[in-house]
Amino acid sequence: MIGISIATNWEFEAALDYFIIKDNERFRYPYGEYFFRNVNGSELLFYCTGVRKVNGVGGCQYMISTFNLAKIIVVGTCAGIDDTFRNLDIVVPNKAVQYDCTVKEVEPLIKQSFIVDIDLSIYGNQFLTGTIGTADKAVVMWKDYLELKKNAITIADTEAAAIAYCCKKNDVECIIIKGISDFPTDERDGDKFESNAQQINVYLENTPKVMNKIFKEYVDRFI
Numbered sequence: 001m002i003g004i005s006i007a008t009n010w011e012f013e014a015a016l017d018y019f020i021i022k023d024n025e026r027f028r029y030p031y032g033e034y035f036f037r038n039v040n041g042s043e044l045l046f047y048c049t050g051v052r053k054v055n056g057v058g059g060c061q062y063m064i065s066t067f068n069l070a071k072i073i074v075v076g077t078c079a080g081i082d083d084t085f086r087n088l089d090i091v092v093p094n095k096a097v098q099y100d101c102t103v104k105e106v107e108p109l110i111k112q113s114f115i116v117d118i119d120l121s122i123y124g125n126q127f128l129t130g131t132i133g134t135a136d137k138a139v140v141m142w143k144d145y146l147e148l149k150k151n152a153i154t155i156a157d158t159e160a161a162a163i164a165y166c167c168k169k170n171d172v173e174c175i176i177i178k179g180i181s182d183f184p185t186d187e188r189d190g191d192k193f194e195s196n197a198q199q200i201n202v203y204l205e206n207t208p209k210v211m212n213k214i215f216k217e218y219v220d221r222f223i
């Protein structure tokens, strides 16, 4: 069976709507909810983990251990970092890095031991790719955005690279399909609270659009 890992309740709600899931098809586990759907002959287990690395990895390990998953596809939203990309672009990264595991004042931001390479060669090349950076903090402040750009990060989120790391430890294939929901904006000359609120509104508006695009156009190419 293939697991489809989803972080937020908003993203999971979009999945429930897209696949028209009834109340009696929804089950609870320690990190959230899950349901099953057959897509093009493949039995898929969709589950919500909650946000940030500890929830993503906890949910990942639970589902691998309980359902003996053969593969996990992480789907959801992310911040855009590379400015050649746009909101609602879907990216399937070939590299996933945790960038909050070093003392960045005296060490490189990214260390080899926290990088997971993702081999996409069997899936063709009809998709955008790049590096996803994961940390427990959302990318909101302009200085954080500039630092990720300087380190060649394409998109950023708060779970995916940690889930990819957990999958690698379990010898389970991991694919990440993320849609850009928001870009940080430069708050330095304005009101940082207003700028943050605007980014959250953009994120909320784009979440169902991103999820529908991933379910409609991407998931079946990677199962």
Ligand SMILES: Nc1ncnc2c1ncn2[C@@H]1O[C@H](CCC(=O)c2cccc(C(=O)O)c2)[C@@H](O)[C@H]1O
Pocket (backbone or CB within 6 Å): 007, 008, 051, 052, 076, 077, 078, 079, 137, 138, 139, 140, 156, 157, 158, 159, 160, 181, 182, 184, 196, 197, 199, 200, 203
């Ligand atoms: N900018 C982002 N940085 C990192 N991850 C992002 C971003 N956007 C989307 N995600 C993804 O969506 C979820 C939640 C998004 C989130 O927490 C968020 C989004 C926008 C603004 C704020 C804020 O506090 O102002 C918080 C996470 O699961 C994560 O995987």
